[in-house]
Amino acid sequence: MSALRRLGWTPVLCGVPLVAVVACAALGSWLVPDATRQDMALGVVKAGSAGHLLGTDKLGRDIFQLSIAGARSAVVGPVCIAIGSMVLGVLLGTLAGYRGGWLDIGLSKYADLLLAMPTTLVALVVAGLVGGGYWVTVAVLMVLFSPTDIRLVRSAVMTQVTRPYIESAKVLGLADRRIMFRHILPNVAPVALATMLLNVAFALVGMSALSFLGLGVGPGEPDWGRQLSDARKLLVANPAAVIAPGALIIVTAAAINLLGDWVQERAERSARQR
């Protein structure tokens, strides 16, 4: 009770759906091994009919099972994107914020350039050049997400470098690498972690949008964005085929977002109290 009082409802309300999604992602192939089995003879049926809780799509695949199986691509890619772009962000942002000078200017220009790129268009072009695929999309989004992370880490680092404890470390003649990674990094980590969470949500929406355009997962693979685009024409035949993946994307992204905001707020508060 007192833990709930201290932390509030946000982590609980957001945690429940997220744990469920992550569990589905991890156990999906065990829970619903036949999720992608087609039943052309059956075709599309409405929710509730013939033992299909959410009905089927036009290939006769069970929407409920498919949605569970789709959790994997909804979790793995976005998490990789968020981690990868934050690793880039931490490495380059720390260098830029700590070293300053031409390195900072160069990295900022690089970040501006990437920020100016239209995400979808770049993904389309890259897919055209090297062939599409889930991991190509993940890599492209990773790079395109990094400039905001670089900027964030850079400004967090810059608030630290003028603090007396960093100056004392310099006066002690410590190596720059040590100052950056032993002294500064632990103090920007909370903010970086919170941003990483937020990025997972953005990446999920981004990946889903690209899958919707046919750029993400291969045809036939379970994926919420793909499901949405496949089921576009079934809005009348089985509305659940559209609603289920759509709702999943929205709920998951919103839960991650709220949780990220909550973590960020706490991180900022604890940073202020220092």
Next chain:
Amino acid sequence: MSAALDVAGLRVTAPAGVLVESLDLRVDPGRTLAIVGESGSGKSMTAKAIIGLLPAGVTATGTVRVGTATVQLGGDQRVLAGLRGTRIGLLLQNPFTSLSPVHRCGAQLAAALPAAARTAAEVERRLGEVDLPGRVARMYPFELSGGMRQRVALAASLASDPDVLIGDEPTTALDVTTQREVLDLLAGLQRDRRMALVLITHDLGVARERADDLVVMYAGRGVERGAAEALFGGPRHPYTAALRDSDPPLDHRVARLPTLPGSVPRSWEITAGCAFAARCARAAARCRTDAPVEAPAGAGRTVSCWFPLMEDDLAMGSAAAQPADEPPATATVDGGAPLVRVAGLTRRFGGDAPPALDDVSIRIDRGEAVGVVGESGSGKTTLARCLVGLEHPDGGRIDWSAAGPRHRLVQIVFQDPASALNPAMSVGAALGEAASRGDGRRSVGDLLDLVGLPAGYARRRPAALSGGEQQRVAIARALAPDPLLLICDEAVSSLDVSVQAQILNLLGDLHRRLGLAVLFITHDLAVVRQVATRLYVLRAGRVVEDGPTESVLGAPADAYTRALFASVPGGHAVDGRGEGRVDG
């Protein structure tokens, strides 16, 4: 006359226990009440309880009466919220925490004004009231100096024309000259508006000079109250006397500042007897069993002590702080050969701004304690930063007579203990890392011992230390590589007088024992008098006067030194012992 603010039976409780115990306060319109006491004595919690801004989990009971409105604390918080910002204003130490960094000052001031008065003209008038030009409205807080920021914060806290203003260390972050300006401004506004002021401060000089009445707080309790002049002149409570005595006098040097052993106990740890008993030289058996009751002690005074000090005790008490005849001992090594010579040092920031350092030449001998004084912006810190290599001079030379890497020659201790240590690193890790930069002679245990901290502190995080303890750790870290020169840049300015006395004594001991040269940078002339043999007075980047401390402070030749001298709050007979302030 009815009181502007009347607080009765205030009790503040945190999950861990009671923070403030049955406290009464009363201020009349136009008067100033100062609350003094060491860090952790509950001053800020009292202010927060009165204004209804307690942190989550902390609750208050008692009665707050503002003019004719009475609020029962612990009841409906909205009533208090209504008073806050209309009848009571709050001014904090660090304007950075009360002003938003991303909004212009004008917008922030407007937001604090009553809806009907949110006009540009009103904002400008309000800025004028605190002696700021109208253009400040379009500026961001970070574009302003510390004093200007505090004026903006003051204007915002006065926006709703409160009857009572509570200032929690409102001028602690400012240098003496700016502090004097802000305090004068406050006094003027107070007169014009007949506003009551509750001034929370750890600076006894400020309290003495500015307050009509005084409440001395200790471990969440009011231990002595009465007219400020009477309390300073003849304290009855041993704690008041100890606080007063540990404040370094401006007009003479004492061999060793009297200190208070230990620190303020957590108020909830006091189960029986007097809260001060563990640190009190007069404590007797009764003090440990029965809590003293508040008893009248002369005109308008009360004291909570079983054995209050009397006139003859006072005479004896101050014997501890007899003036020292000889100047501070200089632990001269190598016959006072210069350790470092700075010649013609110049540093300018930005194009047409006046240089921060303009042809500065100083000398520090081995084992010598040298002071640098001057107000903020005079270049003191730039000089220190050039010496340790954090800043690169545009011209001039710094010649060390000793060989070795710079970090073995000089180390520095900064002003703010809270940010001096890496919050993510334990004390032991920080000291171990620093010791590895020396020749490995010093262990973490030795270093803690050197600054008088128990070895168990190695496992603690900085957040679990008091300000004075953090500063000790910062000193230990600076001493770890065995430097020949220790620079203290306002190293005691943000500490309580009691802790300040401990740190000053500690620095004096280290200076003598280790043969360490010390460069003491401060705006506090009383402090520098206690520690430095020679003095440089810096103004606008230039050395305007230098010489032995006693002769510079005894007969300041430069008009600026004299002005600096006059700005020291309570500068006349600071300790009630010495008479006659030095007039050049």
